[in-house]
Amino acid sequence: MSEKSCLVEVPARVDLAGGTLDLWPLYNYFGGLELVQMSIQVKARTHIVWSVSKSWDITVESLDLRIRHRHKTRQSLTSNLELSPKDNPLRWLERLVSDATGRYQGRPLQMHITTASDCPPGSGLGGSSVLGVSLSRALEKSLRLKPLPPLELQTRIRDLEAIEIGYPAGEQDYIPALIPGLNVVHLSPGTKTVETLSKSLAAKLSQRLALIYVGKPHHSGINNWAVFKALHEGNKKTQRSLQDIQKISQGLASDLRQGRLDRLSEWISAEWKARKELSPAVNAKELESAWRWGKSKGAVACKACGAGGGGTLLLVFKNQNQRDKALEASLPSKDWFWLPV
Numbered sequence: 449m450s451e452k453s454c455l456v457e458v459p460a461r462v463d464l465a466g467g468t469l470d471l472w473p474l475y476n477y478f479g480g481l482e483l484v485q486m487s488i489q490v491k492a493r494t495h496i497v498w499s500v501s502k503s504w505d506i507t508v509e510s511l512d513l514r515i516r517h518r519h520k521t522r523q524s525l526t527s528n529l530e531l532s533p534k535d536n537p538l539r540w541l542e543r544l545v546s547d548a549t550g551r552y553q554g555r556p557l558q559m560h561i562t563t564a565s566d567c568p569p570g571s572g573l574g575g576s577s578v579l580g581v582s583l584s585r586a587l588e589k590s591l592r593l594k595p596l597p598p599l600e601l602q603t604r605i606r607d608l609e610a611i612e613i614g615y616p617a618g619e620q621d622y623i624p625a626l627i628p629g630l631n632v633v634h635l636s637p638g639t640k641t642v643e644t645l646s647k648s649l650a651a652k653l654s655q656r657l658a659l660i661y662v663g664k665p666h667h668s669g670i671n672n673w674a675v676f677k678a679l680h681e682g683n684k685k686t687q688r689s690l691q692d693i694q695k696i697s698q699g700l701a702s703d704l705r706q707g708r709l710d711r712l713s714e715w716i717s718a719e720w721k722a723r724k725e726l727s728p729a730v731n732a733k734e735l736e737s738a739w740r741w742g743k744s745k746g747a748v749a750c751k752a753c754g755a756g757g758g759g760t761l762l763l764v765f766k767n768q769n770q771r772d773k774a775l776e777a778s779l780p781s782k783d784w785f786w787l788p789v
Contacts (some may be wrong), residue, residue: 454586455586456493457491457493457582459488459490459491460490460574461485461486461621461623461625462753462789463483463574465700465701466481466693466696467618467620467755468675468723470618470633470635471618472616472618474690475635475648476637480634481633481635481694482634483632483697484631484632484700485623485624486630487624487628487631488573488653488787488789490511490788491565492578492625494580495563496589498557498559498560499637500555501556501557504549504558505521505558505559506545506561507519507561508541508545508561509560509561509562512565513538516536518690522550528542542657543608543611544605547608549587551593552591561719565579567787568787570665570758570759571787572758572759572760573622573668573759574624576621577617578607578622578625581601581622581626582625598623598627598642599626603640605622615673616676618672618741621754623642627684630645630646630647630650630653632705645705646707653709655768656765656768657715657762657764657771658765658775659753660738660742660760660779661759661760662758663734663759664759665759671698675726686726686727689722691728692722696715696719697744700712700715704716712764713749715746716751720752723751724756729756731756731757735752738750741779742774745773746773747764747765748765760787
């Protein structure tokens with residue numbers, strides 16, 4: 449049989465307000481959440497080449513890790529999931545492949561699956577989740593599975609990633625990869641909907657933003673678990689901080705619906721302040737250093753992306769001109785680099 453192929457590329461996200469509270473079921477405790485996020489030019493991609501075969505022959509390859517595993521049976525693929533991530537760095541990819549091929553009803557396939565991502569490890573941009581969306585959509589095409597609606601696929605990948613990392617997985621990381629744009633995600637008991645705001649507003653917003661990767665990866669599962677655990681142990685400070693994040697996210701969402709960006713820096717600064725009060729693990733000296741440098745170049749607000757503790761710092765500028773001047777400046781650390789918004 450002749451070979452067929454597909455390539456699926458999807459965007460990562462920058463979280464503007466409401467993160468951490470998007471962990472299920474935390475937002476339900478606070479009456480719901482309006483989560484604000486935006487897809488960015490950082491991408492993840494999956495390329496699959498396949499053909500019908502007499503027996504299964506599945507190769508999973510990560511260009512980022514420079515690792516390739518070949519499986520002559522589906523049982524070999526499934527047994528690899530019993531290894532630790534240290535012993536099997538491709539476990540997350542193989543978990544998704546195992547799940548999808550388990551739903552496949554056709555003849556055996558010879559498949560070569562190749563993945564790559566622009567997200568640095570531990571960037572706080574939802575890299576593993578975005579890669580999961582890219583791989584899952586590519587597997588739907590190559591295996592001729594019925595494509596799941598975006599939020600159904602989001603829920604499935606979220607649950608698989610929670611199994612993979614052994615910690616609660618949030619709602620937000622997958623959504624801009626499935627529904628690109630500037631989004632307000634509405635989360636409440638039994639309800640999850642996505643409101644996509646205008647492209648022109650998204651363009652104006654992105655012109656004022658910049659992203660610096662600070663050279664130190666973070667572990668979102670561990671950082672989020674510290675908050676999750678503290679809330680369930682009755683920590684009042686954690687509860688107040690999450691309440692603040694909820695109100696801030698609601699306020700930013702309201703402004704964006706009206707096309708207002710005049711209070712953007714106030715909302716982002718307030719969100720970062722509330723987030724730092726969640727846990728000492730949220731902040732890091734690398735983030736502080738990047739903020740001091742960004743401020744010297746005209747930035748008026750900042751926040752860590754994702755769970756913090758390292759990864760990527762979001763900088764907000766008054767206008768595009770100031771942002772562009774900062775992007776032209778040399779970064780003070782060899783470990784830092786800009787990421788495209």
